[in-house]
Amino acid sequence: MCRMFAGQDPERYELETRSMRLNGQSTSIRLEKSFWRILDEIAANEDVTTPAFVSKLHGEVLELHGEPKNFTSLLRCTCLVWQDAQNAPQTDQIAAE
Structure with a gap:
């Protein structure tokens, strides 16, 4: 099982800094x-x-919760939330059929 994860292209987890x-x-x-x-x-x-x-x-998080303790973690979790939403069944489409 770990080979699937360990064998991924190292570029996927290479760090990139953006200003x-x-x-x-x-x-x-x-x-x-x-x-x-x-x-x-x-x-x-x-x-x-x-x-x-x-x-x-960042501005919306400040309004809702104040300054995040770890903004990069929030960004990573934002990506996961977005991917979860993309993979979720479209209940509106199912209901319409």
């Missing part, structure tokens, strides 16, 4: 390339740039 502005402050965010690809996809789906999406998410 952007959050609430007017310049910052750098370091995530695995796999997570950046998902965030890029989410942003494209929202018709915004990835920095704009990340900044908007």
Whole structure:
């Protein structure tokens, strides 16, 4: 079983740092390339740039919960939540049939 995970392309978990502005402050965010690809996809789906999406998410989290203790963890979990939503059965479509 572990070979499936251990044998993955190392580029998937290679770290990538991107610079952007959050609430007017310049910052750098370091995530695995796999997570950046998902965030890029989410942003494209929202018709915004990835920095704009990340900044908007940060602002909304500040409003709801205050400053997150670990924003990069929040970004990773955002990717998982989005993928879960993409994989969930479309109950509206099923009900319409």
